[in-house]
Amino acid sequence: MEILMIFAVGIIFSVGTYLLLTKSMLRVILGVMLIAHGAHLMFLTLAGLKTGSPPLLGEEASSYADPLPQALILTAIVIGFGMTAFMLVLAYRTYKLHGTDNLDELRGTDDE
Amino acid sequence: MSTLHFVALAPFIAAIFIPAFYFLFRRVHTGWFVLPIPLVLFIYLFTYLPLGGEPMEAVQHSVPWVPSLDIFFTVYLDGLSLLFALLITGIGALVVLYSIYYIANKDGEPLHNFYVYLLMFMGAMLGVVLSDNLIVIYVFWELTSFASSLLIAYWFHKEKSRYGAQKSMLITVSGGFAMLAGFTLLYGMTGTFSLQEIISQAGAISAEPAFLAAMILVLAGAFTKSAQFPFHIWLPDAMEAPTPVSAYLHSATMVKAGIYLVARFTPVFGGEPQWFWIITSFGLFTLLWGSVSAVRQKDLKGILAFSTVSQLGLIMSLLGAGSAAVHFDVVEGESMATVAVMAAMLHLINHATFKGSLFMVVGIVDHETGTRDIRRLGGLMTIMPITFSISLIGIAAMAGLPPFNGFLSKEMFFEGMLHAAQFDVFNAQTFGWLFPIIAWTASVFTFLYCMIMLFRTFTGEHDPSKLEKEAHEAPIGMLISPIILAGLVILFGLFPNMLAYTIIEPSMQAVLPDLLGAGEQFYVNIYHWHGFNTALFMTLGVVFFGALLFVNMRRFEASAFYLGERDPLNWFYDSGMTGLISGAQSVDAVQMTGKLRHYFMFMMVFFSVTMSYILLSTNALVIDWANAGELSPYLVLVVAAMLVATVAIPFVSSRISAVVLIGVVGFIIALLFVVLRAPDLALTQLLVETVMVVLLLLVFYHLPEIRKENFKPAFKIGNFVVSIAVGAVVTITGLAVHAFRYDNAINPISDYFVENAYELAGGKNMVNVILVDFRGLDTLLEVLVLGIVAIAAVVLVKFKAKDGEDV
């Protein structure tokens, strides 16, 4: 299972990177989102899948899934959410102001 | 915290309040509020002087700062520190008094800036000389460079001020940085940052391979700060600072920090031939170079600047020669090498007094006539009699004439150099005979520029048409400080022994601690008349040849040597700066293309290359099939669906389908979280995905359709290769980590959370307990980020820029 997941993560990263390298702002944002997804999955996978019950002590199981990566991923999801939201607003604003979402056309002036 | 800690910190604390005083009492010159600080500190430090002649006991107090890194704010006060601390506060008080009259309290003159910088410098300098911990010394050391640079650029509207400030900053700070590296090497050898502990290990570390490197690095710091050849080029340009600053920082105190450092480290490095040769030869060469260059200057402050360079070289060379004393025992050393250290300490004081007064006098001349150019000045003797008298005293002391204090130290300097030439250690016989010759030649030039300074300014024809103002004597307030200093020049000249046991003996004791047994002390006796010895004849020769050169100056006044003013070494600095900028620009041109894609590309390629290198070099290409959980067909199906959605995203060209696809990926991941025992994650992911879809729809509603990418095929292939490489590296890394985890039976730290979640935090949901309890600060900062993002979003959208402007 872990091996399959790792390969899946690899594919997600590939697609995410490809989107990052394109010119369209929207695709770049989608790429960032995908890479974030990939990273979360990778984290969870490397902590070991399918060992024990959910990390709730109320379950009174003999072993639990590792709670620490889950806490980290939870933080990462929320931060990623904030990041993506910010990028979306930035894209929105940029488009409104400059009328293009092509990153090549958005280059600064040469003397910067 | 002891009182001594506050001595170093008091100026900083005062600096905080000075702007308030400036704005509250606009009519009173801010300097009056600053003046008590150095004065009180001086009086306090004065009480530490061993006035009874008993050996001085070092005072030490420690306050932990970063104990885990062996950084303690330890104040250590011995003779050497005390000597410097008294100079800093004493000259500081006089300079502040002088500046009150020099810088007028008119509108637009940012006096509060001036005094804040000055106090910052004072505190930093006190910190340097009072600290025992190398890191603390370094911090204060760089602060002095910083304050000095700010003060040079005080009149920052002048281009030359900015140039001088940048130059001094670059040279002294990079020297300081080298010094930090030297300190770190010393820490590596001794395991401590405490100077006194390092000194106690002095003999043991000299065999270490890094010993010489540490020595040279520390010396780089000292030489840049003390303007030793070839780093001296910043000092003449630093003369753009207001004259009180030049008098204080660039002659009396800051430039002596390098001297202090060398003196401090003499017990550590002193026994080594390299130390002896490097310091003595650099010092002597600086002395010669500075005195010859000073002759060429037309600006009074320029003369003083190069004179300072040369005098610093003199003190430096004395310390170098004196370091040989570590090799002799007391009886023999007293007559041979210790005289050099004694001369260094004496000249340190003398130089501060006569050079301080001369700088102030030049400031007065500048202030009252509007120029410092010796070609335009002349005949001021009758117009400014008091100024002239002070100058006469200061210049005579600088030239080394009796009965002023400069004569004493110059005699001792000759004597020290003559001794150094005869040392039977360090192969001093080889080139040692050069020492007295260079010293004597430099002194001739010193005498020459002294005469130029005095006669060109005060004698000859007075031509008011060349001056910007009508010359007249300065107000009395401005004259007080130079008069006090000139008085000290005479006083120390006539009664040198009042310095001998109070400060020179204790400071020698600090420089050469190993020469003394317990309870012993140096006995210093300074007197004018040594009999008809070599040193006296050397002085007579200096006077004779100096006067001869001055009389015959016309002969070389037209020569290229005399007409060129700028130090030829500046070429290296200036072309270095131009090269640095053009070099940075050419790197920028390649790297900073302004295309986001290129930046991503750099990062991705760098990441892939370094990661693959590490994986290959550690032989980590393994797949651990044994510990992989079994595949359930259901999960395989879910993952496959997710991958299909993922791979489809680059191919769709409608916004809505893209949103739907990314939503599908997100929701499937939420599903995976449910199956993979992570209910909290599943809930969060689900909700984030929901909100995100709304947000995406809102924004995409405004953005244009995703166009077909019209890349050239080559570029498309490039992108493709990079993305595949990144994916592959990530996969391989994941596999390697997975295998590593089971191979090494790693004990996860999360066991701690599993065991303690209920006991320590009273919660059963471990994930949440970690978030709010064990790692609460992370979570707090995370929501802080969210808050910032929200504010940024509001600003971005609601802030309406003017035409053509962007956020």
Add this chain to the structure above:
Amino acid sequence: MMKSRPIQFHVVTRITGFIILTFSIFLFFAGHNNPGGGFIGGLMTASALVLLYLSFDVQSIKKAIPFDYTQMIAVGLAISIITGIVGMFFGFPYLTQFFDYFQLPILGETELTTALPFDLGIYLVVVGFTMLTILTIAEDEA
């Protein structure tokens, strides 16, 4: 956005919106022992509010729920930060959390923790952030 909305949509969102809101508050309190907590509760509240905004127009919602989301973020942050500081007065490191069990009327034995106000702060920030970001863009359409 669209001017005419079917009345059924209004009715359904009104009901589901408040069910979701109630559930989100339950999730928030459940957080210490069961899945839930500040983040999840906050996000769910936000999605309920988004649902309401989607079905009604911005003006009427503003009248019904008169929250200033900017202030909500500030208040949330303040609550979280202050919770952490309280422990420092008793000599504990910043953000040390405490808990104990109390007998309360009606509720019986209840666990009270300082993590709860901390979580409340997080909850408020998350709601404020989500709503503020979405509303800023939505309102800018004009």
